[in-house]
Amino acid sequence: xxxxxxxxxxxxxxxxxxxxxxVHELAGFQQTFSSGYFCRRCLVTYENRLLPLxxxxxxxxxxxxxxxxxxxxxxxxxxxxxxxxVGPSPLNGLQNFDPTTSFPGDLMHDFxxxxxxxxxxxxxKEASSSRxxxxxxxxxxxxxxxxxxxxxxxxxxAIMVKHFNSDRIVGSAxxxxxxxxxxxxMFSDLVERLESFKIYLILRELLDxxxxxxxxxxxxxxxxxxxxxxxxLMLDLLPHKVIPKVHFxxxxxxxxxxxxxxxxxxxxxxxxxxxxxxxxxxxxxxFKNIPKTSAQRQQLRQxxxxxxxxxLRTFEEASDTKQTRMHEIDSKVKILIAQRYGQQLVQSDQSxxxxxxxxxxxxxxxxYAVYVYDLEHVEEIPLFFQxxxxxxxxxxxxxxxxxxxxxGFSTKLWSYKLSSYGRLGIVLPNDLKYFHKxxxxxxxxxxxxxxxxxxxxxxx
Numbered sequence: 001x002x003x004x005x006x007x008x009x010x011x012x013x014x015x016x017x018x019x020x021x022x023v024h025e026l027a028g029f030q031q032t033f034s035s036g037y038f039c040r041r042c043l044v045t046y047e048n049r050l051l052p053l054x055x056x057x058x059x060x061x062x063x064x065x066x067x068x069x070x071x072x073x074x075x076x077x078x079x080x081x082x083x084x085x086v087g088p089s090p091l092n093g094l095q096n097f098d099p100t101t102s103f104p105g106d107l108m109h110d111f112x113x114x115x116x117x118x119x120x121x122x123x124x125k126e127a128s129s130s131r132x133x134x135x136x137x138x139x140x141x142x143x144x145x146x147x148x149x150x151x152x153x154x155x156x157x158a159i160m161v162k163h164f165n166s167d168r169i170v171g172s173a174x175x176x177x178x179x180x181x182x183x184x185x186m187f188s189d190l191v192e193r194l195e196s197f198k199i200y201l202i203l204r205e206l207l208d209x210x211x212x213x214x215x216x217x218x219x220x221x222x223x224x225x226x227x228x229x230x231x232x233l234m235l236d237l238l239p240h241k242v243i244p245k246v247h248f249x250x251x252x253x254x255x256x257x258x259x260x261x262x263x264x265x266x267x268x269x270x271x272x273x274x275x276x277x278x279x280x281x282x283x284x285x286x287f288k289n290i291p292k293t294s295a296q297r298q299q300l301r302q303x304x305x306x307x308x309x310x311x312l313r314t315f316e317e318a319s320d321t322k323q324t325r326m327h328e329i330d331s332k333v334k335i336l337i338a339q340r341y342g343q344q345l346v347q348s349d350q351s352x353x354x355x356x357x358x359x360x361x362x363x364x365x366x367x368y369a370v371y372v373y374d375l376e377h378v379e380e381i382p383l384f385f386q387x388x389x390x391x392x393x394x395x396x397x398x399x400x401x402x403x404x405x406x407x408g409f410s411t412k413l414w415s416y417k418l419s420s421y422g423r424l425g426i427v428l429p430n431d432l433k434y435f436h437k438x439x440x441x442x443x444x445x446x447x448x449x450x451x452x453x454x455x456x457x458x459x460x
Contacts, residue, residue, distance in 0.1 A: 013094045015102050017265045019109045020248070027099040028070075028089045030081055033244045037084030040103060041251055049247050052235055053228045060254075061100040104255045105248055107262045108271065111207055112173040114245035116180040119203060121169055122238050123183070123196045124159065132190050135161045142179075145186050148440020150369060154178040173271065180204075181451055184413045188444050192412055196237055202230045203249075204414050210252055211454035215261050224253040315362075316397065318355035324391075325351050332424055333389060333400050340426050341393065353392035360397065360429040365390065369438035370404070370418070370450050373427070380457055381406055384418055384450065385427070386441065399427045415442070415449035 016026070024031050029040050038046055042058040069085040080086065089099050096102075127133050133141075143158040156175035163169060169176060183200070184191050191197045206226040209219055227250040234242050252262065259265060277294050286293045326334065326349045338346045356367045365371070367390060372382045389400040403423040410417055418441070439450045 013091075013096045013102070015104050015259060015265055016091075017106055017267050017270070018103070019106060019267065020244075023103040026089060026091065027103055028085060028087045029099070030084045030086055036081065038244050039084070039247060039251075041100065041254070043083060044247060046244075049244065050235060050239065050242060052232045053250060054232060063098045063100060066098075066100050101258060104259045104262070104265060105252060106265075106267045107207075107210055107252070108173050108266050108268050110245050110248045110252075111210070112177045112180075114243070115203060115249055116207075117169040117176050118241055118243065118245075119196065119200055120176075120180055120183060121164075121167060122241055123187075123191075123194050123200060125164065126194050126196050127187070127190050128164075130193070132193060133187075135164055141186065145182075147178075147182075148442065149366060150438050150440050151178055151182070172275075173268065181453060182442075185415065185442050185444055185449070185451065188413060199230065199233045199237060201411065201414070202226055202233060206230060206249070206252075208452070208455040210256070210262055212457065213261055213263055213454070214457050214459050215256060216457060217257075220253050220257055223256070227251075227253060315359070317359040318353075318390075318392075318397075319357040321353055321355040323351045324354040325349055329389075332422075336400065336424055336426055337393075345393075355390050355392075358390050358397055358429070363429075363434060364438060365399065365429065366438055368441075370441050371432075371438055372435040372452075372456060373432060375435070375456055375458055376406075382416065382435070382452070382456055384416070384439075385425075386420070388424070397429055399429070401425055401427050410447070410449060413444060413447075413449055413451075415451045418448050418450060420448075 030036055035046050042060050044058045069082045070088055072082050073079055091097050124138055128135055139158055139160050147155050154174045156171045156179040209223055231250050234246055280294050280297050281290050284293050326346055334346050358365045367387055370384050370386050373385055374383045376383055384404045385401040387399050387401055391398050402420050403425055404418045404420055407417040407419050435456050442449050
């Protein structure tokens with residue numbers, strides 16, 4: 001309960017999102033992950049992390065058990081730690097707070113900045129040691145790879161030779177995930193010859209389900225199987241790479257069961273805001289009172305956003321607009337427009353407003369981008385269309401789209417194979433149901449493919 005001037009705000013505690021080190025400091029666990037009991041959810045030790053989960057099941061921490069450890073520490077002042085517990089949490093006074101369950105894992109730190117770059121580096125080093133590609137060739141390929149228009153915003157820096165020496169991939173979390181997602185496309189000629197690519201496929205399938213915003217309870221047993229297979233394969237193929245985050249990955253089935261989709265409580269938005277403040281601190285050159293400078297800039301920025309009439313409301317914003325006469329439009333498109341709006345519109349040579357990018361109700365639609373418009377059959381196979389033109393007629397926007405055929409799924413590229421048979425149609429933005437953000441179409445080995453960022457399912 002928070003007291004205000006004349007009212008009170010009542011809230012209930014649920015969970016705290018943070019990176020692993022901050023969580024352990026706040027929850028009262030040991031702040032080292034290279035020895036002892038490094039997990040806040042179970043009683044695994046650093047040595048036992050190398051035991052396959054097919055042979056062992058680690059005891060889960062409970063609130064009652066945790067309180068017993070705290071009592072032992074309080075009664076024996078010489079004891080510094082007991083089963084990874086070093087002291088009480090300052091949040092113990094909050095109602096419903098439990099140090100063993102109130103800190104779910106953060107998939108940004110565990111996946112994007114944890115196991116994903118680790119697997120990428122392992123695959124590239126295996127390719128180099130197998131004489132499939134050199135470090136310089138890897139650098140050239142990552143430098144010259146042509147990213148799609150939508151993926152460009154998260155284009156990762158090139159993997160240079162010095163990064164192999166430090167065994168570290170640089171870049172933001174979004175950039176590392178973009179590299180991880182497009183790795184099979186970027187190195188399509190190598191992946192099938194890599195033994196560690198088996199780990200990538202299992203991790204990718206697991207991550208797609210973890211990232212899904214709508215999730216189903218029936219997925220959980222399969223996710224548990226995937227996480228166990230991932231840990232066992234890591235022990236078999238990359239035992240020297242089994243870091244604590246590999247163990248944390250195996251706990252996401254329980255985390256999702258207790259807290260729901262992890263994208264609703266991850267640190268991605270916080271890190272984006274933190275990056276904004278770091279840029280202010282570096283660019284302002286004000287080292288006397290950085291908090292005041294940051295607060296002022298943030299307040300001015302928020303005032304600017306709140307002053308816009310479409311902030312948090314439905315709105316439409318078009319980019320790169322121009323007038324197009326009817327005789328300049330492709331004949332097939334004119335036939336579609338005539339069928340929808342009448343032959344008189346086509347014959348009148350009326351001009352239409354055309355744009356290359358439209359933000360409609362906070363969803364970005366781009367020309368030539370691919371979108372999911374439905375899920376088909378029990379398997380929920382996504383159906384795609386490509387936006388060819390974006391026109392405005394009678395104060396209403398419309399998309400001229402090409403309905404694509406979903407020819408199958410390529411496990412090697414971890415992408416859907418698409419083809420076009422010229423099935424054009426007109427789609428209105430208000431008629432679309434949002435399934436996934438816009439996708440880039442890549443051409444690999446005479447195949448056109450799209451790479452989803454998560455598994456899709458219809459809401460119940």
